[in-house]
Amino acid sequence: MAPSGTICKEVVKSNTASSDYHSPSADLESRNSPSRKAAAAHTGHSRVSSHNEVQELLECPVCTNLMYPPIHQCPNGHTLCSSCKARVHNSCPTCRNELGNIRCLALEKVAASLELPCRYQPLGCPDIFPYYGKLRHEQSCRFRPYNCPYAGAECSATGDIPSLVEHLKNNHKVDMHDGCTFNHRYVKDNVLEVENATWMLTVFNCFGRQFCLHFEAFQLGMAPVYIAFLRFMGDDNDAKKFNYSLEVGGNGRKLTWQGVPRSIRDSHKKVRDSLDGLIIPRNLALFFSGGNRQELKLKIAGRIWREQ
Known part of the structure; x- marks a missing residue:
């Protein structure tokens, strides 16, 4: 578990995969002028005044993230990262000249130092x-904060596990339960209202750790289905130390599932779309519910145990 004490905070995520040390773009002409780039590239360690100035040279003028090879440049020496090169349609964002396929090898060598x-x-x-x-x-990094595991809304809160538990309890009003076995009922009067809907997350305290139980409806191709799965509030290496089972049934039939909880490092959508959980087709869910086959009444039983 990551060290405690980090307060949850709202953040805006970057869409760039190599997000790193964000800072606003300054005067692009000044920052990316050929004379300044050349001076930085040909200056030795002893002549570089500070890492901050070199980091500024390594910031992409489009996304402001640090650049990694291949670093591209236009004929005038203006640089940008490979991701942004594809987005600007081969036109330099500073001078509008055609970029071509020129690598800024000198700046890449400076970065390596x-x-x-x-x-x-x-x-x-x-x-x-x-x-x-x-x-x-x-x-x-073990200090990297976790994203809020709540799946019912686009929540951008991040933090360590203790702060996220408090966040789930106070901000999302999530039910908290102690114990490693559970029985939960999911009831809905009109099943047609729950297409792609998510029921409220439930958190279990078990073995001194926290586990998130998800249950929701979504479309699998053209077929409406329900899925239940467990996520572990911690890293993947710790998640693999546990197992869990889920069971749902009715009218003398039942479905069971056994698996390993996924870390909340994997997003809720990633786990759901991988179908790594108990899948219940709607017709079978209604059969389990009994009655007039219009009302959903499912009881999900489960157990969590530690691998020896």
């Missing part, structure tokens, strides 16, 4: 990494 702190240093990470190794570390 840098050592930078982890972006999660303010959250407690003490380590320093080579420029090209930093991003790989940050993807698995």
Whole structure:
């Protein structure tokens, strides 16, 4: 479990996969002028005044993220990252000249000489990494905050596990239960109202850790189905230490599922779309519910245990 004490906060996520050390773009002509780029590229370690100035040179003028090879440049020396090169339709965002396929090898070599702190240093990470190794570390850094696991709304809160538990309880009014076995009933008067709907998340405290039970309706191709699955509030390595089972039934029939809870590092949508859980076709769910086959009344029983 990540160290406690980090307060949940609302953040806006970047759509860029290599998101890193964001800062607003300054005067692009000044920052990307050929003379400044050349000076930075041909200056030795002893002549570089600070890492901050070099980091500024390595910021893409379009997305303001740090650039990684291949770093592209136009004939005038203006640089940008490979992701943004595809987005600007091969036209330099600074001077509008055609970009072509010129690599800025000098700037790539300057980047290779840098050592930078982890972006999660303010959250407690003490380590320093080579420029090209930093991003790989940050993807698995134990101080990296978790995203809110609530699936009923687009929540952008992040934090460590204790703060997210409080966030779920106070902001989303999620039910909290103690114990490693459970029986939950899901009832809906009109099943046609629940297409792609999500029931409120339930959190279980078990073995001193927290697990999120999801149950929802969605379309699998053309077929309406329900899915139930468990996610672990922690990293994947810890999630693999546990197993869980789910069971649903009625009228003398039942379906069972046994699996390993997925870490909340995997988004709710990723787990759902991978079908890694108990899948219940609607017709069978209504059969389990009995009655006039118009009302949903499902009881999901489950158990969590630790792998020895």
